[in-house]
Amino acid sequence: MGWTALSELVPLYPLYALLFLDTGLSAAEISLLFAAWSVTALLTEVPAGALADRWSRRGALVAGGVLEAAAFVVWTVAPQYTGFLAGFVIWGVAGALVSGTVEALVYDGLAEVGAEGAFARVNGAMTSAELLVQIPTAAAASVLYALGGYPLVGWASAAVCLAWAALALRFPEPPRERDGTTLVATLRCGVAEVVRVPALRLTVLAVALVGAMDAVEEYFPVLAGDRGVPTVAVPAAVLGIMLAGALGAALGDRADRLSDRALPVPLLLSGVLLGAAAAVPGPPALALVAASYALYLAVLVVAEARLQERIDSARRATVTSVAGLGTELAALLVFAAWALGGVAAVAALVLAVVPVVAAGLRRPPVS
Structure with missing residues (x-):
């Protein structure tokens, strides 16, 4: 740390x-x-x-x-x-x-x-x-x-x-153990593992989609300004959201103990709260955003943990980087959603990814 x-x-x-x-x-x-x-x-x-x-x-x-x-x-x-x-x-x-x-x-x-x-x-x-x-x-x-x-x-x-x-x-x-004798072989094996293994492929997709939602952070100052927060107070308002996010991330360990059925609920609530913020005038909207961000980061922590559980050690960094690449690409959806409909459109996007995240983060059955 x-x-x-x-x-x-x-x-x-x-x-x-x-x-x-x-x-x-x-x-x-x-x-x-x-x-x-x-x-x-x-x-x-x-x-x-x-x-x-x-x-x-x-x-x-x-x-x-x-x-x-x-x-x-x-x-x-x-x-x-x-x-x-x-x-x-x-x-x-x-x-x-x-x-x-x-x-x-x-x-x-x-x-x-x-x-x-x-x-x-x-x-x-x-x-x-x-x-x-x-x-x-x-x-x-x-x-x-x-x-x-x-x-x-x-x-x-x-x-x-x-x-x-x-x-x-x-x-x-x-x-x-290191697979392959060259960098290219290691790269090929890591990417091939994501492509070939359905459960891992779905988890990588889920992590990429969840991680991409963090791009909304870039718009917190804009949202604060739109809700009437004076420019001089915008940094403090954004800091409040970040502190709530820090609390949510710290509670990720508890979220990791939730059942497969319950785990998507925090992300669902995050999307609902973010959508509600679009309809609420003034600074109270930022309190909803803060709560939404806290719930979201708790799920993100769980998603990243579930991904690590599914990766072979020899290709761990490669597969995690594939998920990171997916996150960067999926973040473009967040930018497009904001451009088209602001915070309400981003909230809809969060809700849309819940089913994929629920499936991708499901723990494998105990044999």
């Missing part, structure tokens, strides 16, 4: 959009930067997972931290469009190296000591830490910017990335 918190304690996170604007980039140029970031992540997600399986999951995490630090160094020494573009490409590769690898390393580490059943609790705590650390991150960003502007923020961010990379060096990595 300490590593998770440190990996998110990057002062540039809340400021990089402002950095682009203050550098003089247009809205179109900023959109192209985000597009390059997304495309890089999509193209490298699954190969990076295969690399972690074939080479070293701990090594992949360390490389991810070093590359992210390099991205922020490029931004700091070359604060212009080409520098930002290069940094985003590097950061996209770094994110792919971490995505899927963390879950694989944690699950196998727990399995090594016979505690794999604790994964939901540990994963929920890690998700909570990611959300809670936004508070000190925002404070650090403000202080560093006041002291030294964007250059100090950039150098500090690179230092934080190197710090969490160094911390990852201390992670134990249980020995495991």
Whole structure:
């Protein structure tokens, strides 16, 4: 959990959009930067997972931290469009190296000591830490910017990335069998497992759909503004939603104990509450969104745990990365839903995925 918190304690996170604007980039140029970031992540997600399986999951995490630090160094020494573009490409590769690898390393580490059943609790705590650390991150960003502007923020961010990379060096990595003799063979085996095994394929789909719903987080500030929250108070309003989400993630372990029939209920209620928020005027709508987000994250924690239970250790990072790729693609549905109908359309999308999630997260019968 300490590593998770440190990996998110990057002062540039809340400021990089402002950095682009203050550098003089247009809205179109900023959109192209985000597009390059997304495309890089999509193209490298699954190969990076295969690399972690074939080479070293701990090594992949360390490389991810070093590359992210390099991205922020490029931004700091070359604060212009080409520098930002290069940094985003590097950061996209770094994110792919971490995505899927963390879950694989944690699950196998727990399995090594016979505690794999604790994964939901540990994963929920890690998700909570990611959300809670936004508070000190925002404070650090403000202080560093006041002291030294964007250059100090950039150098500090690179230092934080190197710090969490160094911390990852201390992670134990249980020995495991490796399928295939090449990276391509590992990649092929992992993807083929998802395609061939119906139960795993359905679980990967369920995790991708549940994970994609988290994209609604991007619209929380917009929703707060639309509900009449003054601009100066929007960060505090969004923080309230994030704190509720942290609580929900922490309760993921309890949600994991629900029966197969009961497990979809929190996600169903999340969609209902989100839909109700579309019809409620003023700040009370944000309370409904906060409750919806808490229920949603509890289910997401369970979904990620159920996926790990179904994966062979030798291909764990690869298969998890396939689910991550599916999440990125399915998130486009959330963006499209918001564009077409706002929060009500996103709520309808959440409700629509409930049957698939219920089927994909069902525990296998005890033989």
